[in-house]
Amino acid sequence: xxxxxxxxxxxxxxxxxxxxxxxxxxxxxxxxDIYLSQENRPKGMQYLDxxxxxxxxxxxxxxxxxxxxxxxxxxxFCVYVPEELILAVGGTCVGLCAGAEIGIDEAEKxxxxxxCALIKSFMGFKLAGLCPYIQASDLVVGETTCDxxxxxxxxxxxxxxxxxMEIPQMKTERDRALWRGEVVQxxxxxxxxxxxxxxxxxxxxxxKTANDKRRALQRxxxxxxxxxxxxxxxxxxLVNQIAFYDDPLRFTKSIQALCDELEDRAKNGVGVxxxxxPRILMSGSPMAVPNWKIPFIVETSxxxxxxxxxxxxxxxxxxxxxxxGKTLDDMIEAIVDRYMKIDCACFTPNEERIGHIRDLxxxxxxxGVIHYxxxxxxxxxxxxxxxxxxxxxxxxPTLKIESDYGMEDAGQLKTRIEAFLEMVRG
Amino acid sequence: xxxxxxxxxxxxxxxxxxxxxxxxxxxxxxxxDIYLSQENRPKGMQYLDxxxxxxxxxxxxxxxxxxxxxxxxxxxFCVYVPEELILAVGGTCVGLCAGAEIGIDEAEKxxxxxxCALIKSFMGFKLAGLCPYIQASDLVVGETTCDxxxxxxxxxxxxxxxxxMEIPQMKTERDRALWRGEVVQxxxxxxxxxxxxxxxxxxxxxxKTANDKRRALQRxxxxxxxxxxxxxxxxxxLVNQIAFYDDPLRFTKSIQALCDELEDRAKNGVGVxxxxxPRILMSGSPMAVPNWKIPFIVETSxxxxxxxxxxxxxxxxxxxxxxxGKTLDDMIEAIVDRYMKIDCACFTPNEERIGHIRDLxxxxxxxGVIHYxxxxxxxxxxxxxxxxxxxxxxxxPTLKIESDYGMEDAGQLKTRIEAFLEMVRG
Numbered sequence: 001x002x003x004x005x006x007x008x009x010x011x012x013x014x015x016x017x018x019x020x021x022x023x024x025x026x027x028x029x030x031x032x033d034i035y036l037s038q039e040n041r042p043k044g045m046q047y048l049d050x051x052x053x054x055x056x057x058x059x060x061x062x063x064x065x066x067x068x069x070x071x072x073x074x075x076x077f078c079v080y081v082p083e084e085l086i087l088a089v090g091g092t093c094v095g096l097c098a099g100a101e102i103g104i105d106e107a108e109k110x111x112x113x114x115x116c117a118l119i120k121s122f123m124g125f126k127l128a129g130l131c132p133y134i135q136a137s138d139l140v141v142g143e144t145t146c147d148x149x150x151x152x153x154x155x156x157x158x159x160x161x162x163x164x165m166e167i168p169q170m171k172t173e174r175d176r177a178l179w180r181g182e183v184v185q186x187x188x189x190x191x192x193x194x195x196x197x198x199x200x201x202x203x204x205x206x207x208k209t210a211n212d213k214r215r216a217l218q219r220x221x222x223x224x225x226x227x228x229x230x231x232x233x234x235x236x237x238l239v240n241q242i243a244f245y246d247d248p249l250r251f252t253k254s255i256q257a258l259c260d261e262l263e264d265r266a267k268n269g270v271g272v273x274x275x276x277x278p279r280i281l282m283s284g285s286p287m288a289v290p291n292w293k294i295p296f297i298v299e300t301s302x303x304x305x306x307x308x309x310x311x312x313x314x315x316x317x318x319x320x321x322x323x324x325g326k327t328l329d330d331m332i333e334a335i336v337d338r339y340m341k342i343d344c345a346c347f348t349p350n351e352e353r354i355g356h357i358r359d360l361x362x363x364x365x366x367x368g369v370i371h372y373x374x375x376x377x378x379x380x381x382x383x384x385x386x387x388x389x390x391x392x393x394x395x396x397p398t399l400k401i402e403s404d405y406g407m408e409d410a411g412q413l414k415t416r417i418e419a420f421l422e423m424v425r426g
Numbered sequence: 427x428x429x430x431x432x433x434x435x436x437x438x439x440x441x442x443x444x445x446x447x448x449x450x451x452x453x454x455x456x457x458x459d460i461y462l463s464q465e466n467r468p469k470g471m472q473y474l475d476x477x478x479x480x481x482x483x484x485x486x487x488x489x490x491x492x493x494x495x496x497x498x499x500x501x502x503f504c505v506y507v508p509e510e511l512i513l514a515v516g517g518t519c520v521g522l523c524a525g526a527e528i529g530i531d532e533a534e535k536x537x538x539x540x541x542c543a544l545i546k547s548f549m550g551f552k553l554a555g556l557c558p559y560i561q562a563s564d565l566v567v568g569e570t571t572c573d574x575x576x577x578x579x580x581x582x583x584x585x586x587x588x589x590x591m592e593i594p595q596m597k598t599e600r601d602r603a604l605w606r607g608e609v610v611q612x613x614x615x616x617x618x619x620x621x622x623x624x625x626x627x628x629x630x631x632x633x634k635t636a637n638d639k640r641r642a643l644q645r646x647x648x649x650x651x652x653x654x655x656x657x658x659x660x661x662x663x664l665v666n667q668i669a670f671y672d673d674p675l676r677f678t679k680s681i682q683a684l685c686d687e688l689e690d691r692a693k694n695g696v697g698v699x700x701x702x703x704p705r706i707l708m709s710g711s712p713m714a715v716p717n718w719k720i721p722f723i724v725e726t727s728x729x730x731x732x733x734x735x736x737x738x739x740x741x742x743x744x745x746x747x748x749x750x751g752k753t754l755d756d757m758i759e760a761i762v763d764r765y766m767k768i769d770c771a772c773f774t775p776n777e778e779r780i781g782h783i784r785d786l787x788x789x790x791x792x793x794g795v796i797h798y799x800x801x802x803x804x805x806x807x808x809x810x811x812x813x814x815x816x817x818x819x820x821x822x823p824t825l826k827i828e829s830d831y832g833m834e835d836a837g838q839l840k841t842r843i844e845a846f847l848e849m850v851r852g
Binding site: 111112114115144146147150151152154155157164166168169170172174175177178181182201217345346348349350369375377378380381383384385386402424 | 434535536538540541570572573574576577578579580581583590592594595598600601604607608633646771772775776800801804805807808809810811812828
């Protein structure tokens, strides 16, 4: 099938066409090597293959079309941005490019060298003109989840207006009040850019759409408890990654169909690996497309990833917004409550996260946990100490890994991961 | 003069006596080399020389004595902790050890290697049993000013109970409400540990004592505007450092006496350097005792530091608490207001800091600004970009330096600083 020529659209969006061609070539090859080389993939993954192949094409075209109808596109970097409010006004919420080592030279002109790869990446994508999502966004929303992002948004704002939500650092009543104020203010901002009011009717629908997406992802997660898992960790990660930028209704339907297939597999004992393959829980910093390095190494070293304790994973899907609210106020309160449950490492203390990781390890019958943090990601790298201690107390083997988006350490990581798997096998 | 044997006291405090002896020997030598080698020092610095020589001796003995009387000692790491409330109940507020490369091996067992030197230092001091201040503290107070400290306090809490104040990240009315709640809760905590109520009378006195200290430091700062400066940057930094742990009344009196002497010097055109010596404004991460590396290099390279835009400097002394409050509520509001003015890089946006630095550079007739950040201090290292840009717009030469507490980079720093001074001289 020949692909459509999107270059006029990319040009209109102000992308650096030459660099963008190179990027797509590299991504296409990486996807082929990492994803399409997998054996025994569920048929339902074909939809995801298609979405990823059209991530900078058809999907952007869709965004441009919805924009032409007067709907707004909101770009985000974090699971704290309440998608429900954006959906309520007919808007689209998209995660922005942040997972590839790109535009580093440009990024390092404005950021310290020892900035985490994710932050360098989003800055590099913007400065090098390589992310169609940020170009298509009517509003970019940042948040104060870590020092690095908090300060980087001030600089990003020089290149693209960035609205920042303040995330509290504890979970007291005062913090909830602060967060409630942020949600209400964001609601007003969304109404302002959309030129539409949020009503109980459209917000109810927004909540349902976001919840339905989460329910589909929860179902996918649950199906991975089967032994052997009917889907690879790489494929499940991809689903969670694409959840951030695909059309939510179509995505939900496609993932439910994928889950039907996985349910059949599980019933018939069909998995992507052998029964006794070591089961790994990944935990830590989020993995944005195309940051597939660690699960790729894990799954080509004879193990399978069965869950992701991460923002691109359980953290963004665990909790639903209560759907029984009658008034706008009820629904806002329900949104506030739901987002206050997020156990991001930006909170202090954050003991509930340790509990969640232990629970996941148990529920998914994980043989070991790999705690991954992006280098210079202070919250997760520091919290790794408590995570490891908490898992040790339960006798769960843990491997701490720190890495960036480069491939220089791939060999060394493989050696360490293989040694860990050897130990886990016992 | 023979020094008293404090070893029984140190032993009682649980210090590692052998390591502590080594530490004092190293510090004593560093102080001699860096401070006592200076020429033409004001006589009033003798008091500071004495205080530093007794920092782990007489001062700790004083703390132990006040504790015996039922008064409390509160250890802190940040200018956000409202000293006024501690003084109100007859308590003593002390800054904790965080300025030396010490206990690194122990610290790196619980912290990532790429943690800033200040955080590694306070953890190292505690784990290696080398800080008499934390040992003597009845309460250790942390705060959420950066990811590194926020998460490190969770770990420190395993070794010494640490009470954490939440610092907001913006300056809206919501943030003020959050901070007000934190101040009120801290007041209750202080009352609880002291077993005494805070009253309008004792709080009025606490506010006055803290303000008087700030007024003395403001006077010292103003006197450094004289050309040539009547005091070295190293000595002025030391005064600001000692402000965090000396007895406030005695300290204020001694600094006012020092200022009398400096005033005479200024009147008579007596300075510590020649008239045309380049004047440098230091800006950035705080320098805790004995982190004297950068000003030492600057001042032994033919320049003088005339002001410190830092928590150990202008940031902790710029603003006073209003003293006209009648009721306890008035005073609490005044404290809340005062601390909300602090322009720490933890805030976003933090444009007022850029304005403050520009103002300082102008008022102090600085020929250049050296922006220093401790390596891996994300807030200040990232904000350096905006600082440099803001100063460039005013034509003020700026040098950005990143360093830790080690001496390995001293030669390289000297080369860079000398080149900068050469350029500044024009």
